[in-house]
Amino acid sequence: MFILQQATYIHPNKDVLFENINFIINKNDKIALIGNNGAGKSSILKIIAGKLPLSSGMISCSSKPYYIPQTHDEYHELSIAEALGISGKLRALHAILQGEATAENMELLQDDWPLEDRCEQALEKWGLSGLDLERKLGSLSGGQKTKVFLAGIEIQEPEFILMDEPSNHLDQDGRKLLYDFVEKTNKTLLIVSHDRQLLELIPQIAELSRDGIRLYGGNYSFYAEQKGIALDALNHQVQSQQKELRKAKEKEKEAIERQNKLNARGKKKQEGAGMPKIMMNSLRNKAEGSSSKLKSVHKEKISGIQSQLTSLRSILPEIDQMQFGFENSDSYRGKLLLEAQEINYKIPSNDGINVINDSEGSNNGRFLWNEELSFQIRHRERIAIKGLNGSGKTTLIKILLGILEPSKGKLLSNSKRYVYVDQEYSLIRANQSIYEMAQQFNHAGLQEHEVKIRLNRFLFDKQTWDKSCLSLSGGERMRLLLCCLNISNQAPDIMVLDEPTNNIDLQNILILTQAIKQFQGTLLLVSHDEVFLKEIGIERELSL
Known part of the structure; x- marks a missing residue:
């Protein structure tokens, strides 16, 4: 289905994002691609989708993939039909129905007569009933934009689907639809996500790091368990190296003290025996050379252990020390901070916000909520x-913070x-x-x-x-x-x-x-x- 071989991608700013990556996806595979921010997960999806070129390496794909992007800025000025890649087909279908059955229109349509019905059914399934396909994508909320691209799966009917953070901005109903689709479909899926509920439904986890892509044959729980085992082993290695380092330093201290005692004893004997000064200098230089050689041997060993320890520590996650660290608040638990008394918010009739805008969620001139809101926050x-998307969550936050007036x-x-x-x-x-x-x-x-x-x-x-x-x-x-x-x-x-x-x-x-x-x-x-x-x-x- 798909092969990525010795793949390297270099940013226009010359930074190497990843290099010599090998990755194979077979037909009907469902794989989640995870990794730290900046590892190159989204770039790999864009490369597979043909939106970015490889700097070097080979890519082979037996079926044109359908791509659901994480961000939608580049599509904002496009109509929904254009964003879904069906505007040409729709124009051809309408022209044919109006009597313009030209060879060009027939070729564009490719006998896809049920296209409009499929669009209507797909949009309805994702809670977008009645959405005009000529509407600009940029006029929709984040949740609706994602749902449009998810509806595009049933409209385009692809075999290979790429999803970049598909559950971002989706409400609970949207997420449930997404989870059901991922669990039941037999299509080939490659999904970039940090949504742990979604990751539990995907039978293979591929982790992208500087060392390449490592495949785990199980869902997120299996992956987390394996990573936990590896982390425990790593911590054991760190503790073992710390112990070895302490022992090496103790041995160095003991050996130097022993050598110093021998040197002092030898010097005392030499002075008591009345040895000539030139011979005493020679013996002193020899003793100092032995001490220096001894220190060098121990220093080299300690340096090697410290280097290994530093390398191991660099792999460990550094999260324990990251916290807000605020001073204690002078408020007591249970103190009343906010009280809403039958509040509601009316969308100004002249601001042009549409009913399905996620931040406002109301027709122009209408109140945002069907019932007034009353509650306390302590x-x-x-x-x-x-x-749900469009229910006014962001507007409520702005009211509570005094950014908007009820x-x-x-x-x-x-x-x-x-x-x-x-x-x-x-x-x-x-x-x-x-x-x-x-x-x-x-x-x-x-x-x-x-x-x-x-x-x-x-x-x-x-x-x-x-x-x-x-x-x-x-x-x-x-x-x-x-x-x-x-x-x-x-x-x-x-x-x-x-x-x-x-x-x-x-x-x-x-x-x-x-x-x-x-x-x-x-x-x-x-x-x-x-x-x-x-x-x-x-x-x-x-x-x-």
């Missing part, structure tokens, strides 16, 4: 805001400080370097070396400090934001996270999970990642 609660009802607030982390981690400013961004949060006046120690702790070493934030991946932006919040050390009353796991890899999800567990304040979260919600200890839900 200190140290952990609350998930849930609802059109009806009252919002009472006792909170002084909040941190709002959106899906793009936009607190990180693209026009600044990593070090400049860290200094923006240095409210406590930490010295330069202290700021740089914190950056190192969050895996930003000296070589990255001048790097532009614009070039950072989703996971790197998340880590830098954690670092900045750690530097600020100012505990917010409320932390709000809007789909925080959408653009980060599995390792960074683990880092974020551990950091949130350390947070002692109130947490408001929009997420469809049920595993993540369970791990961070969500206590109740606000369902829209």
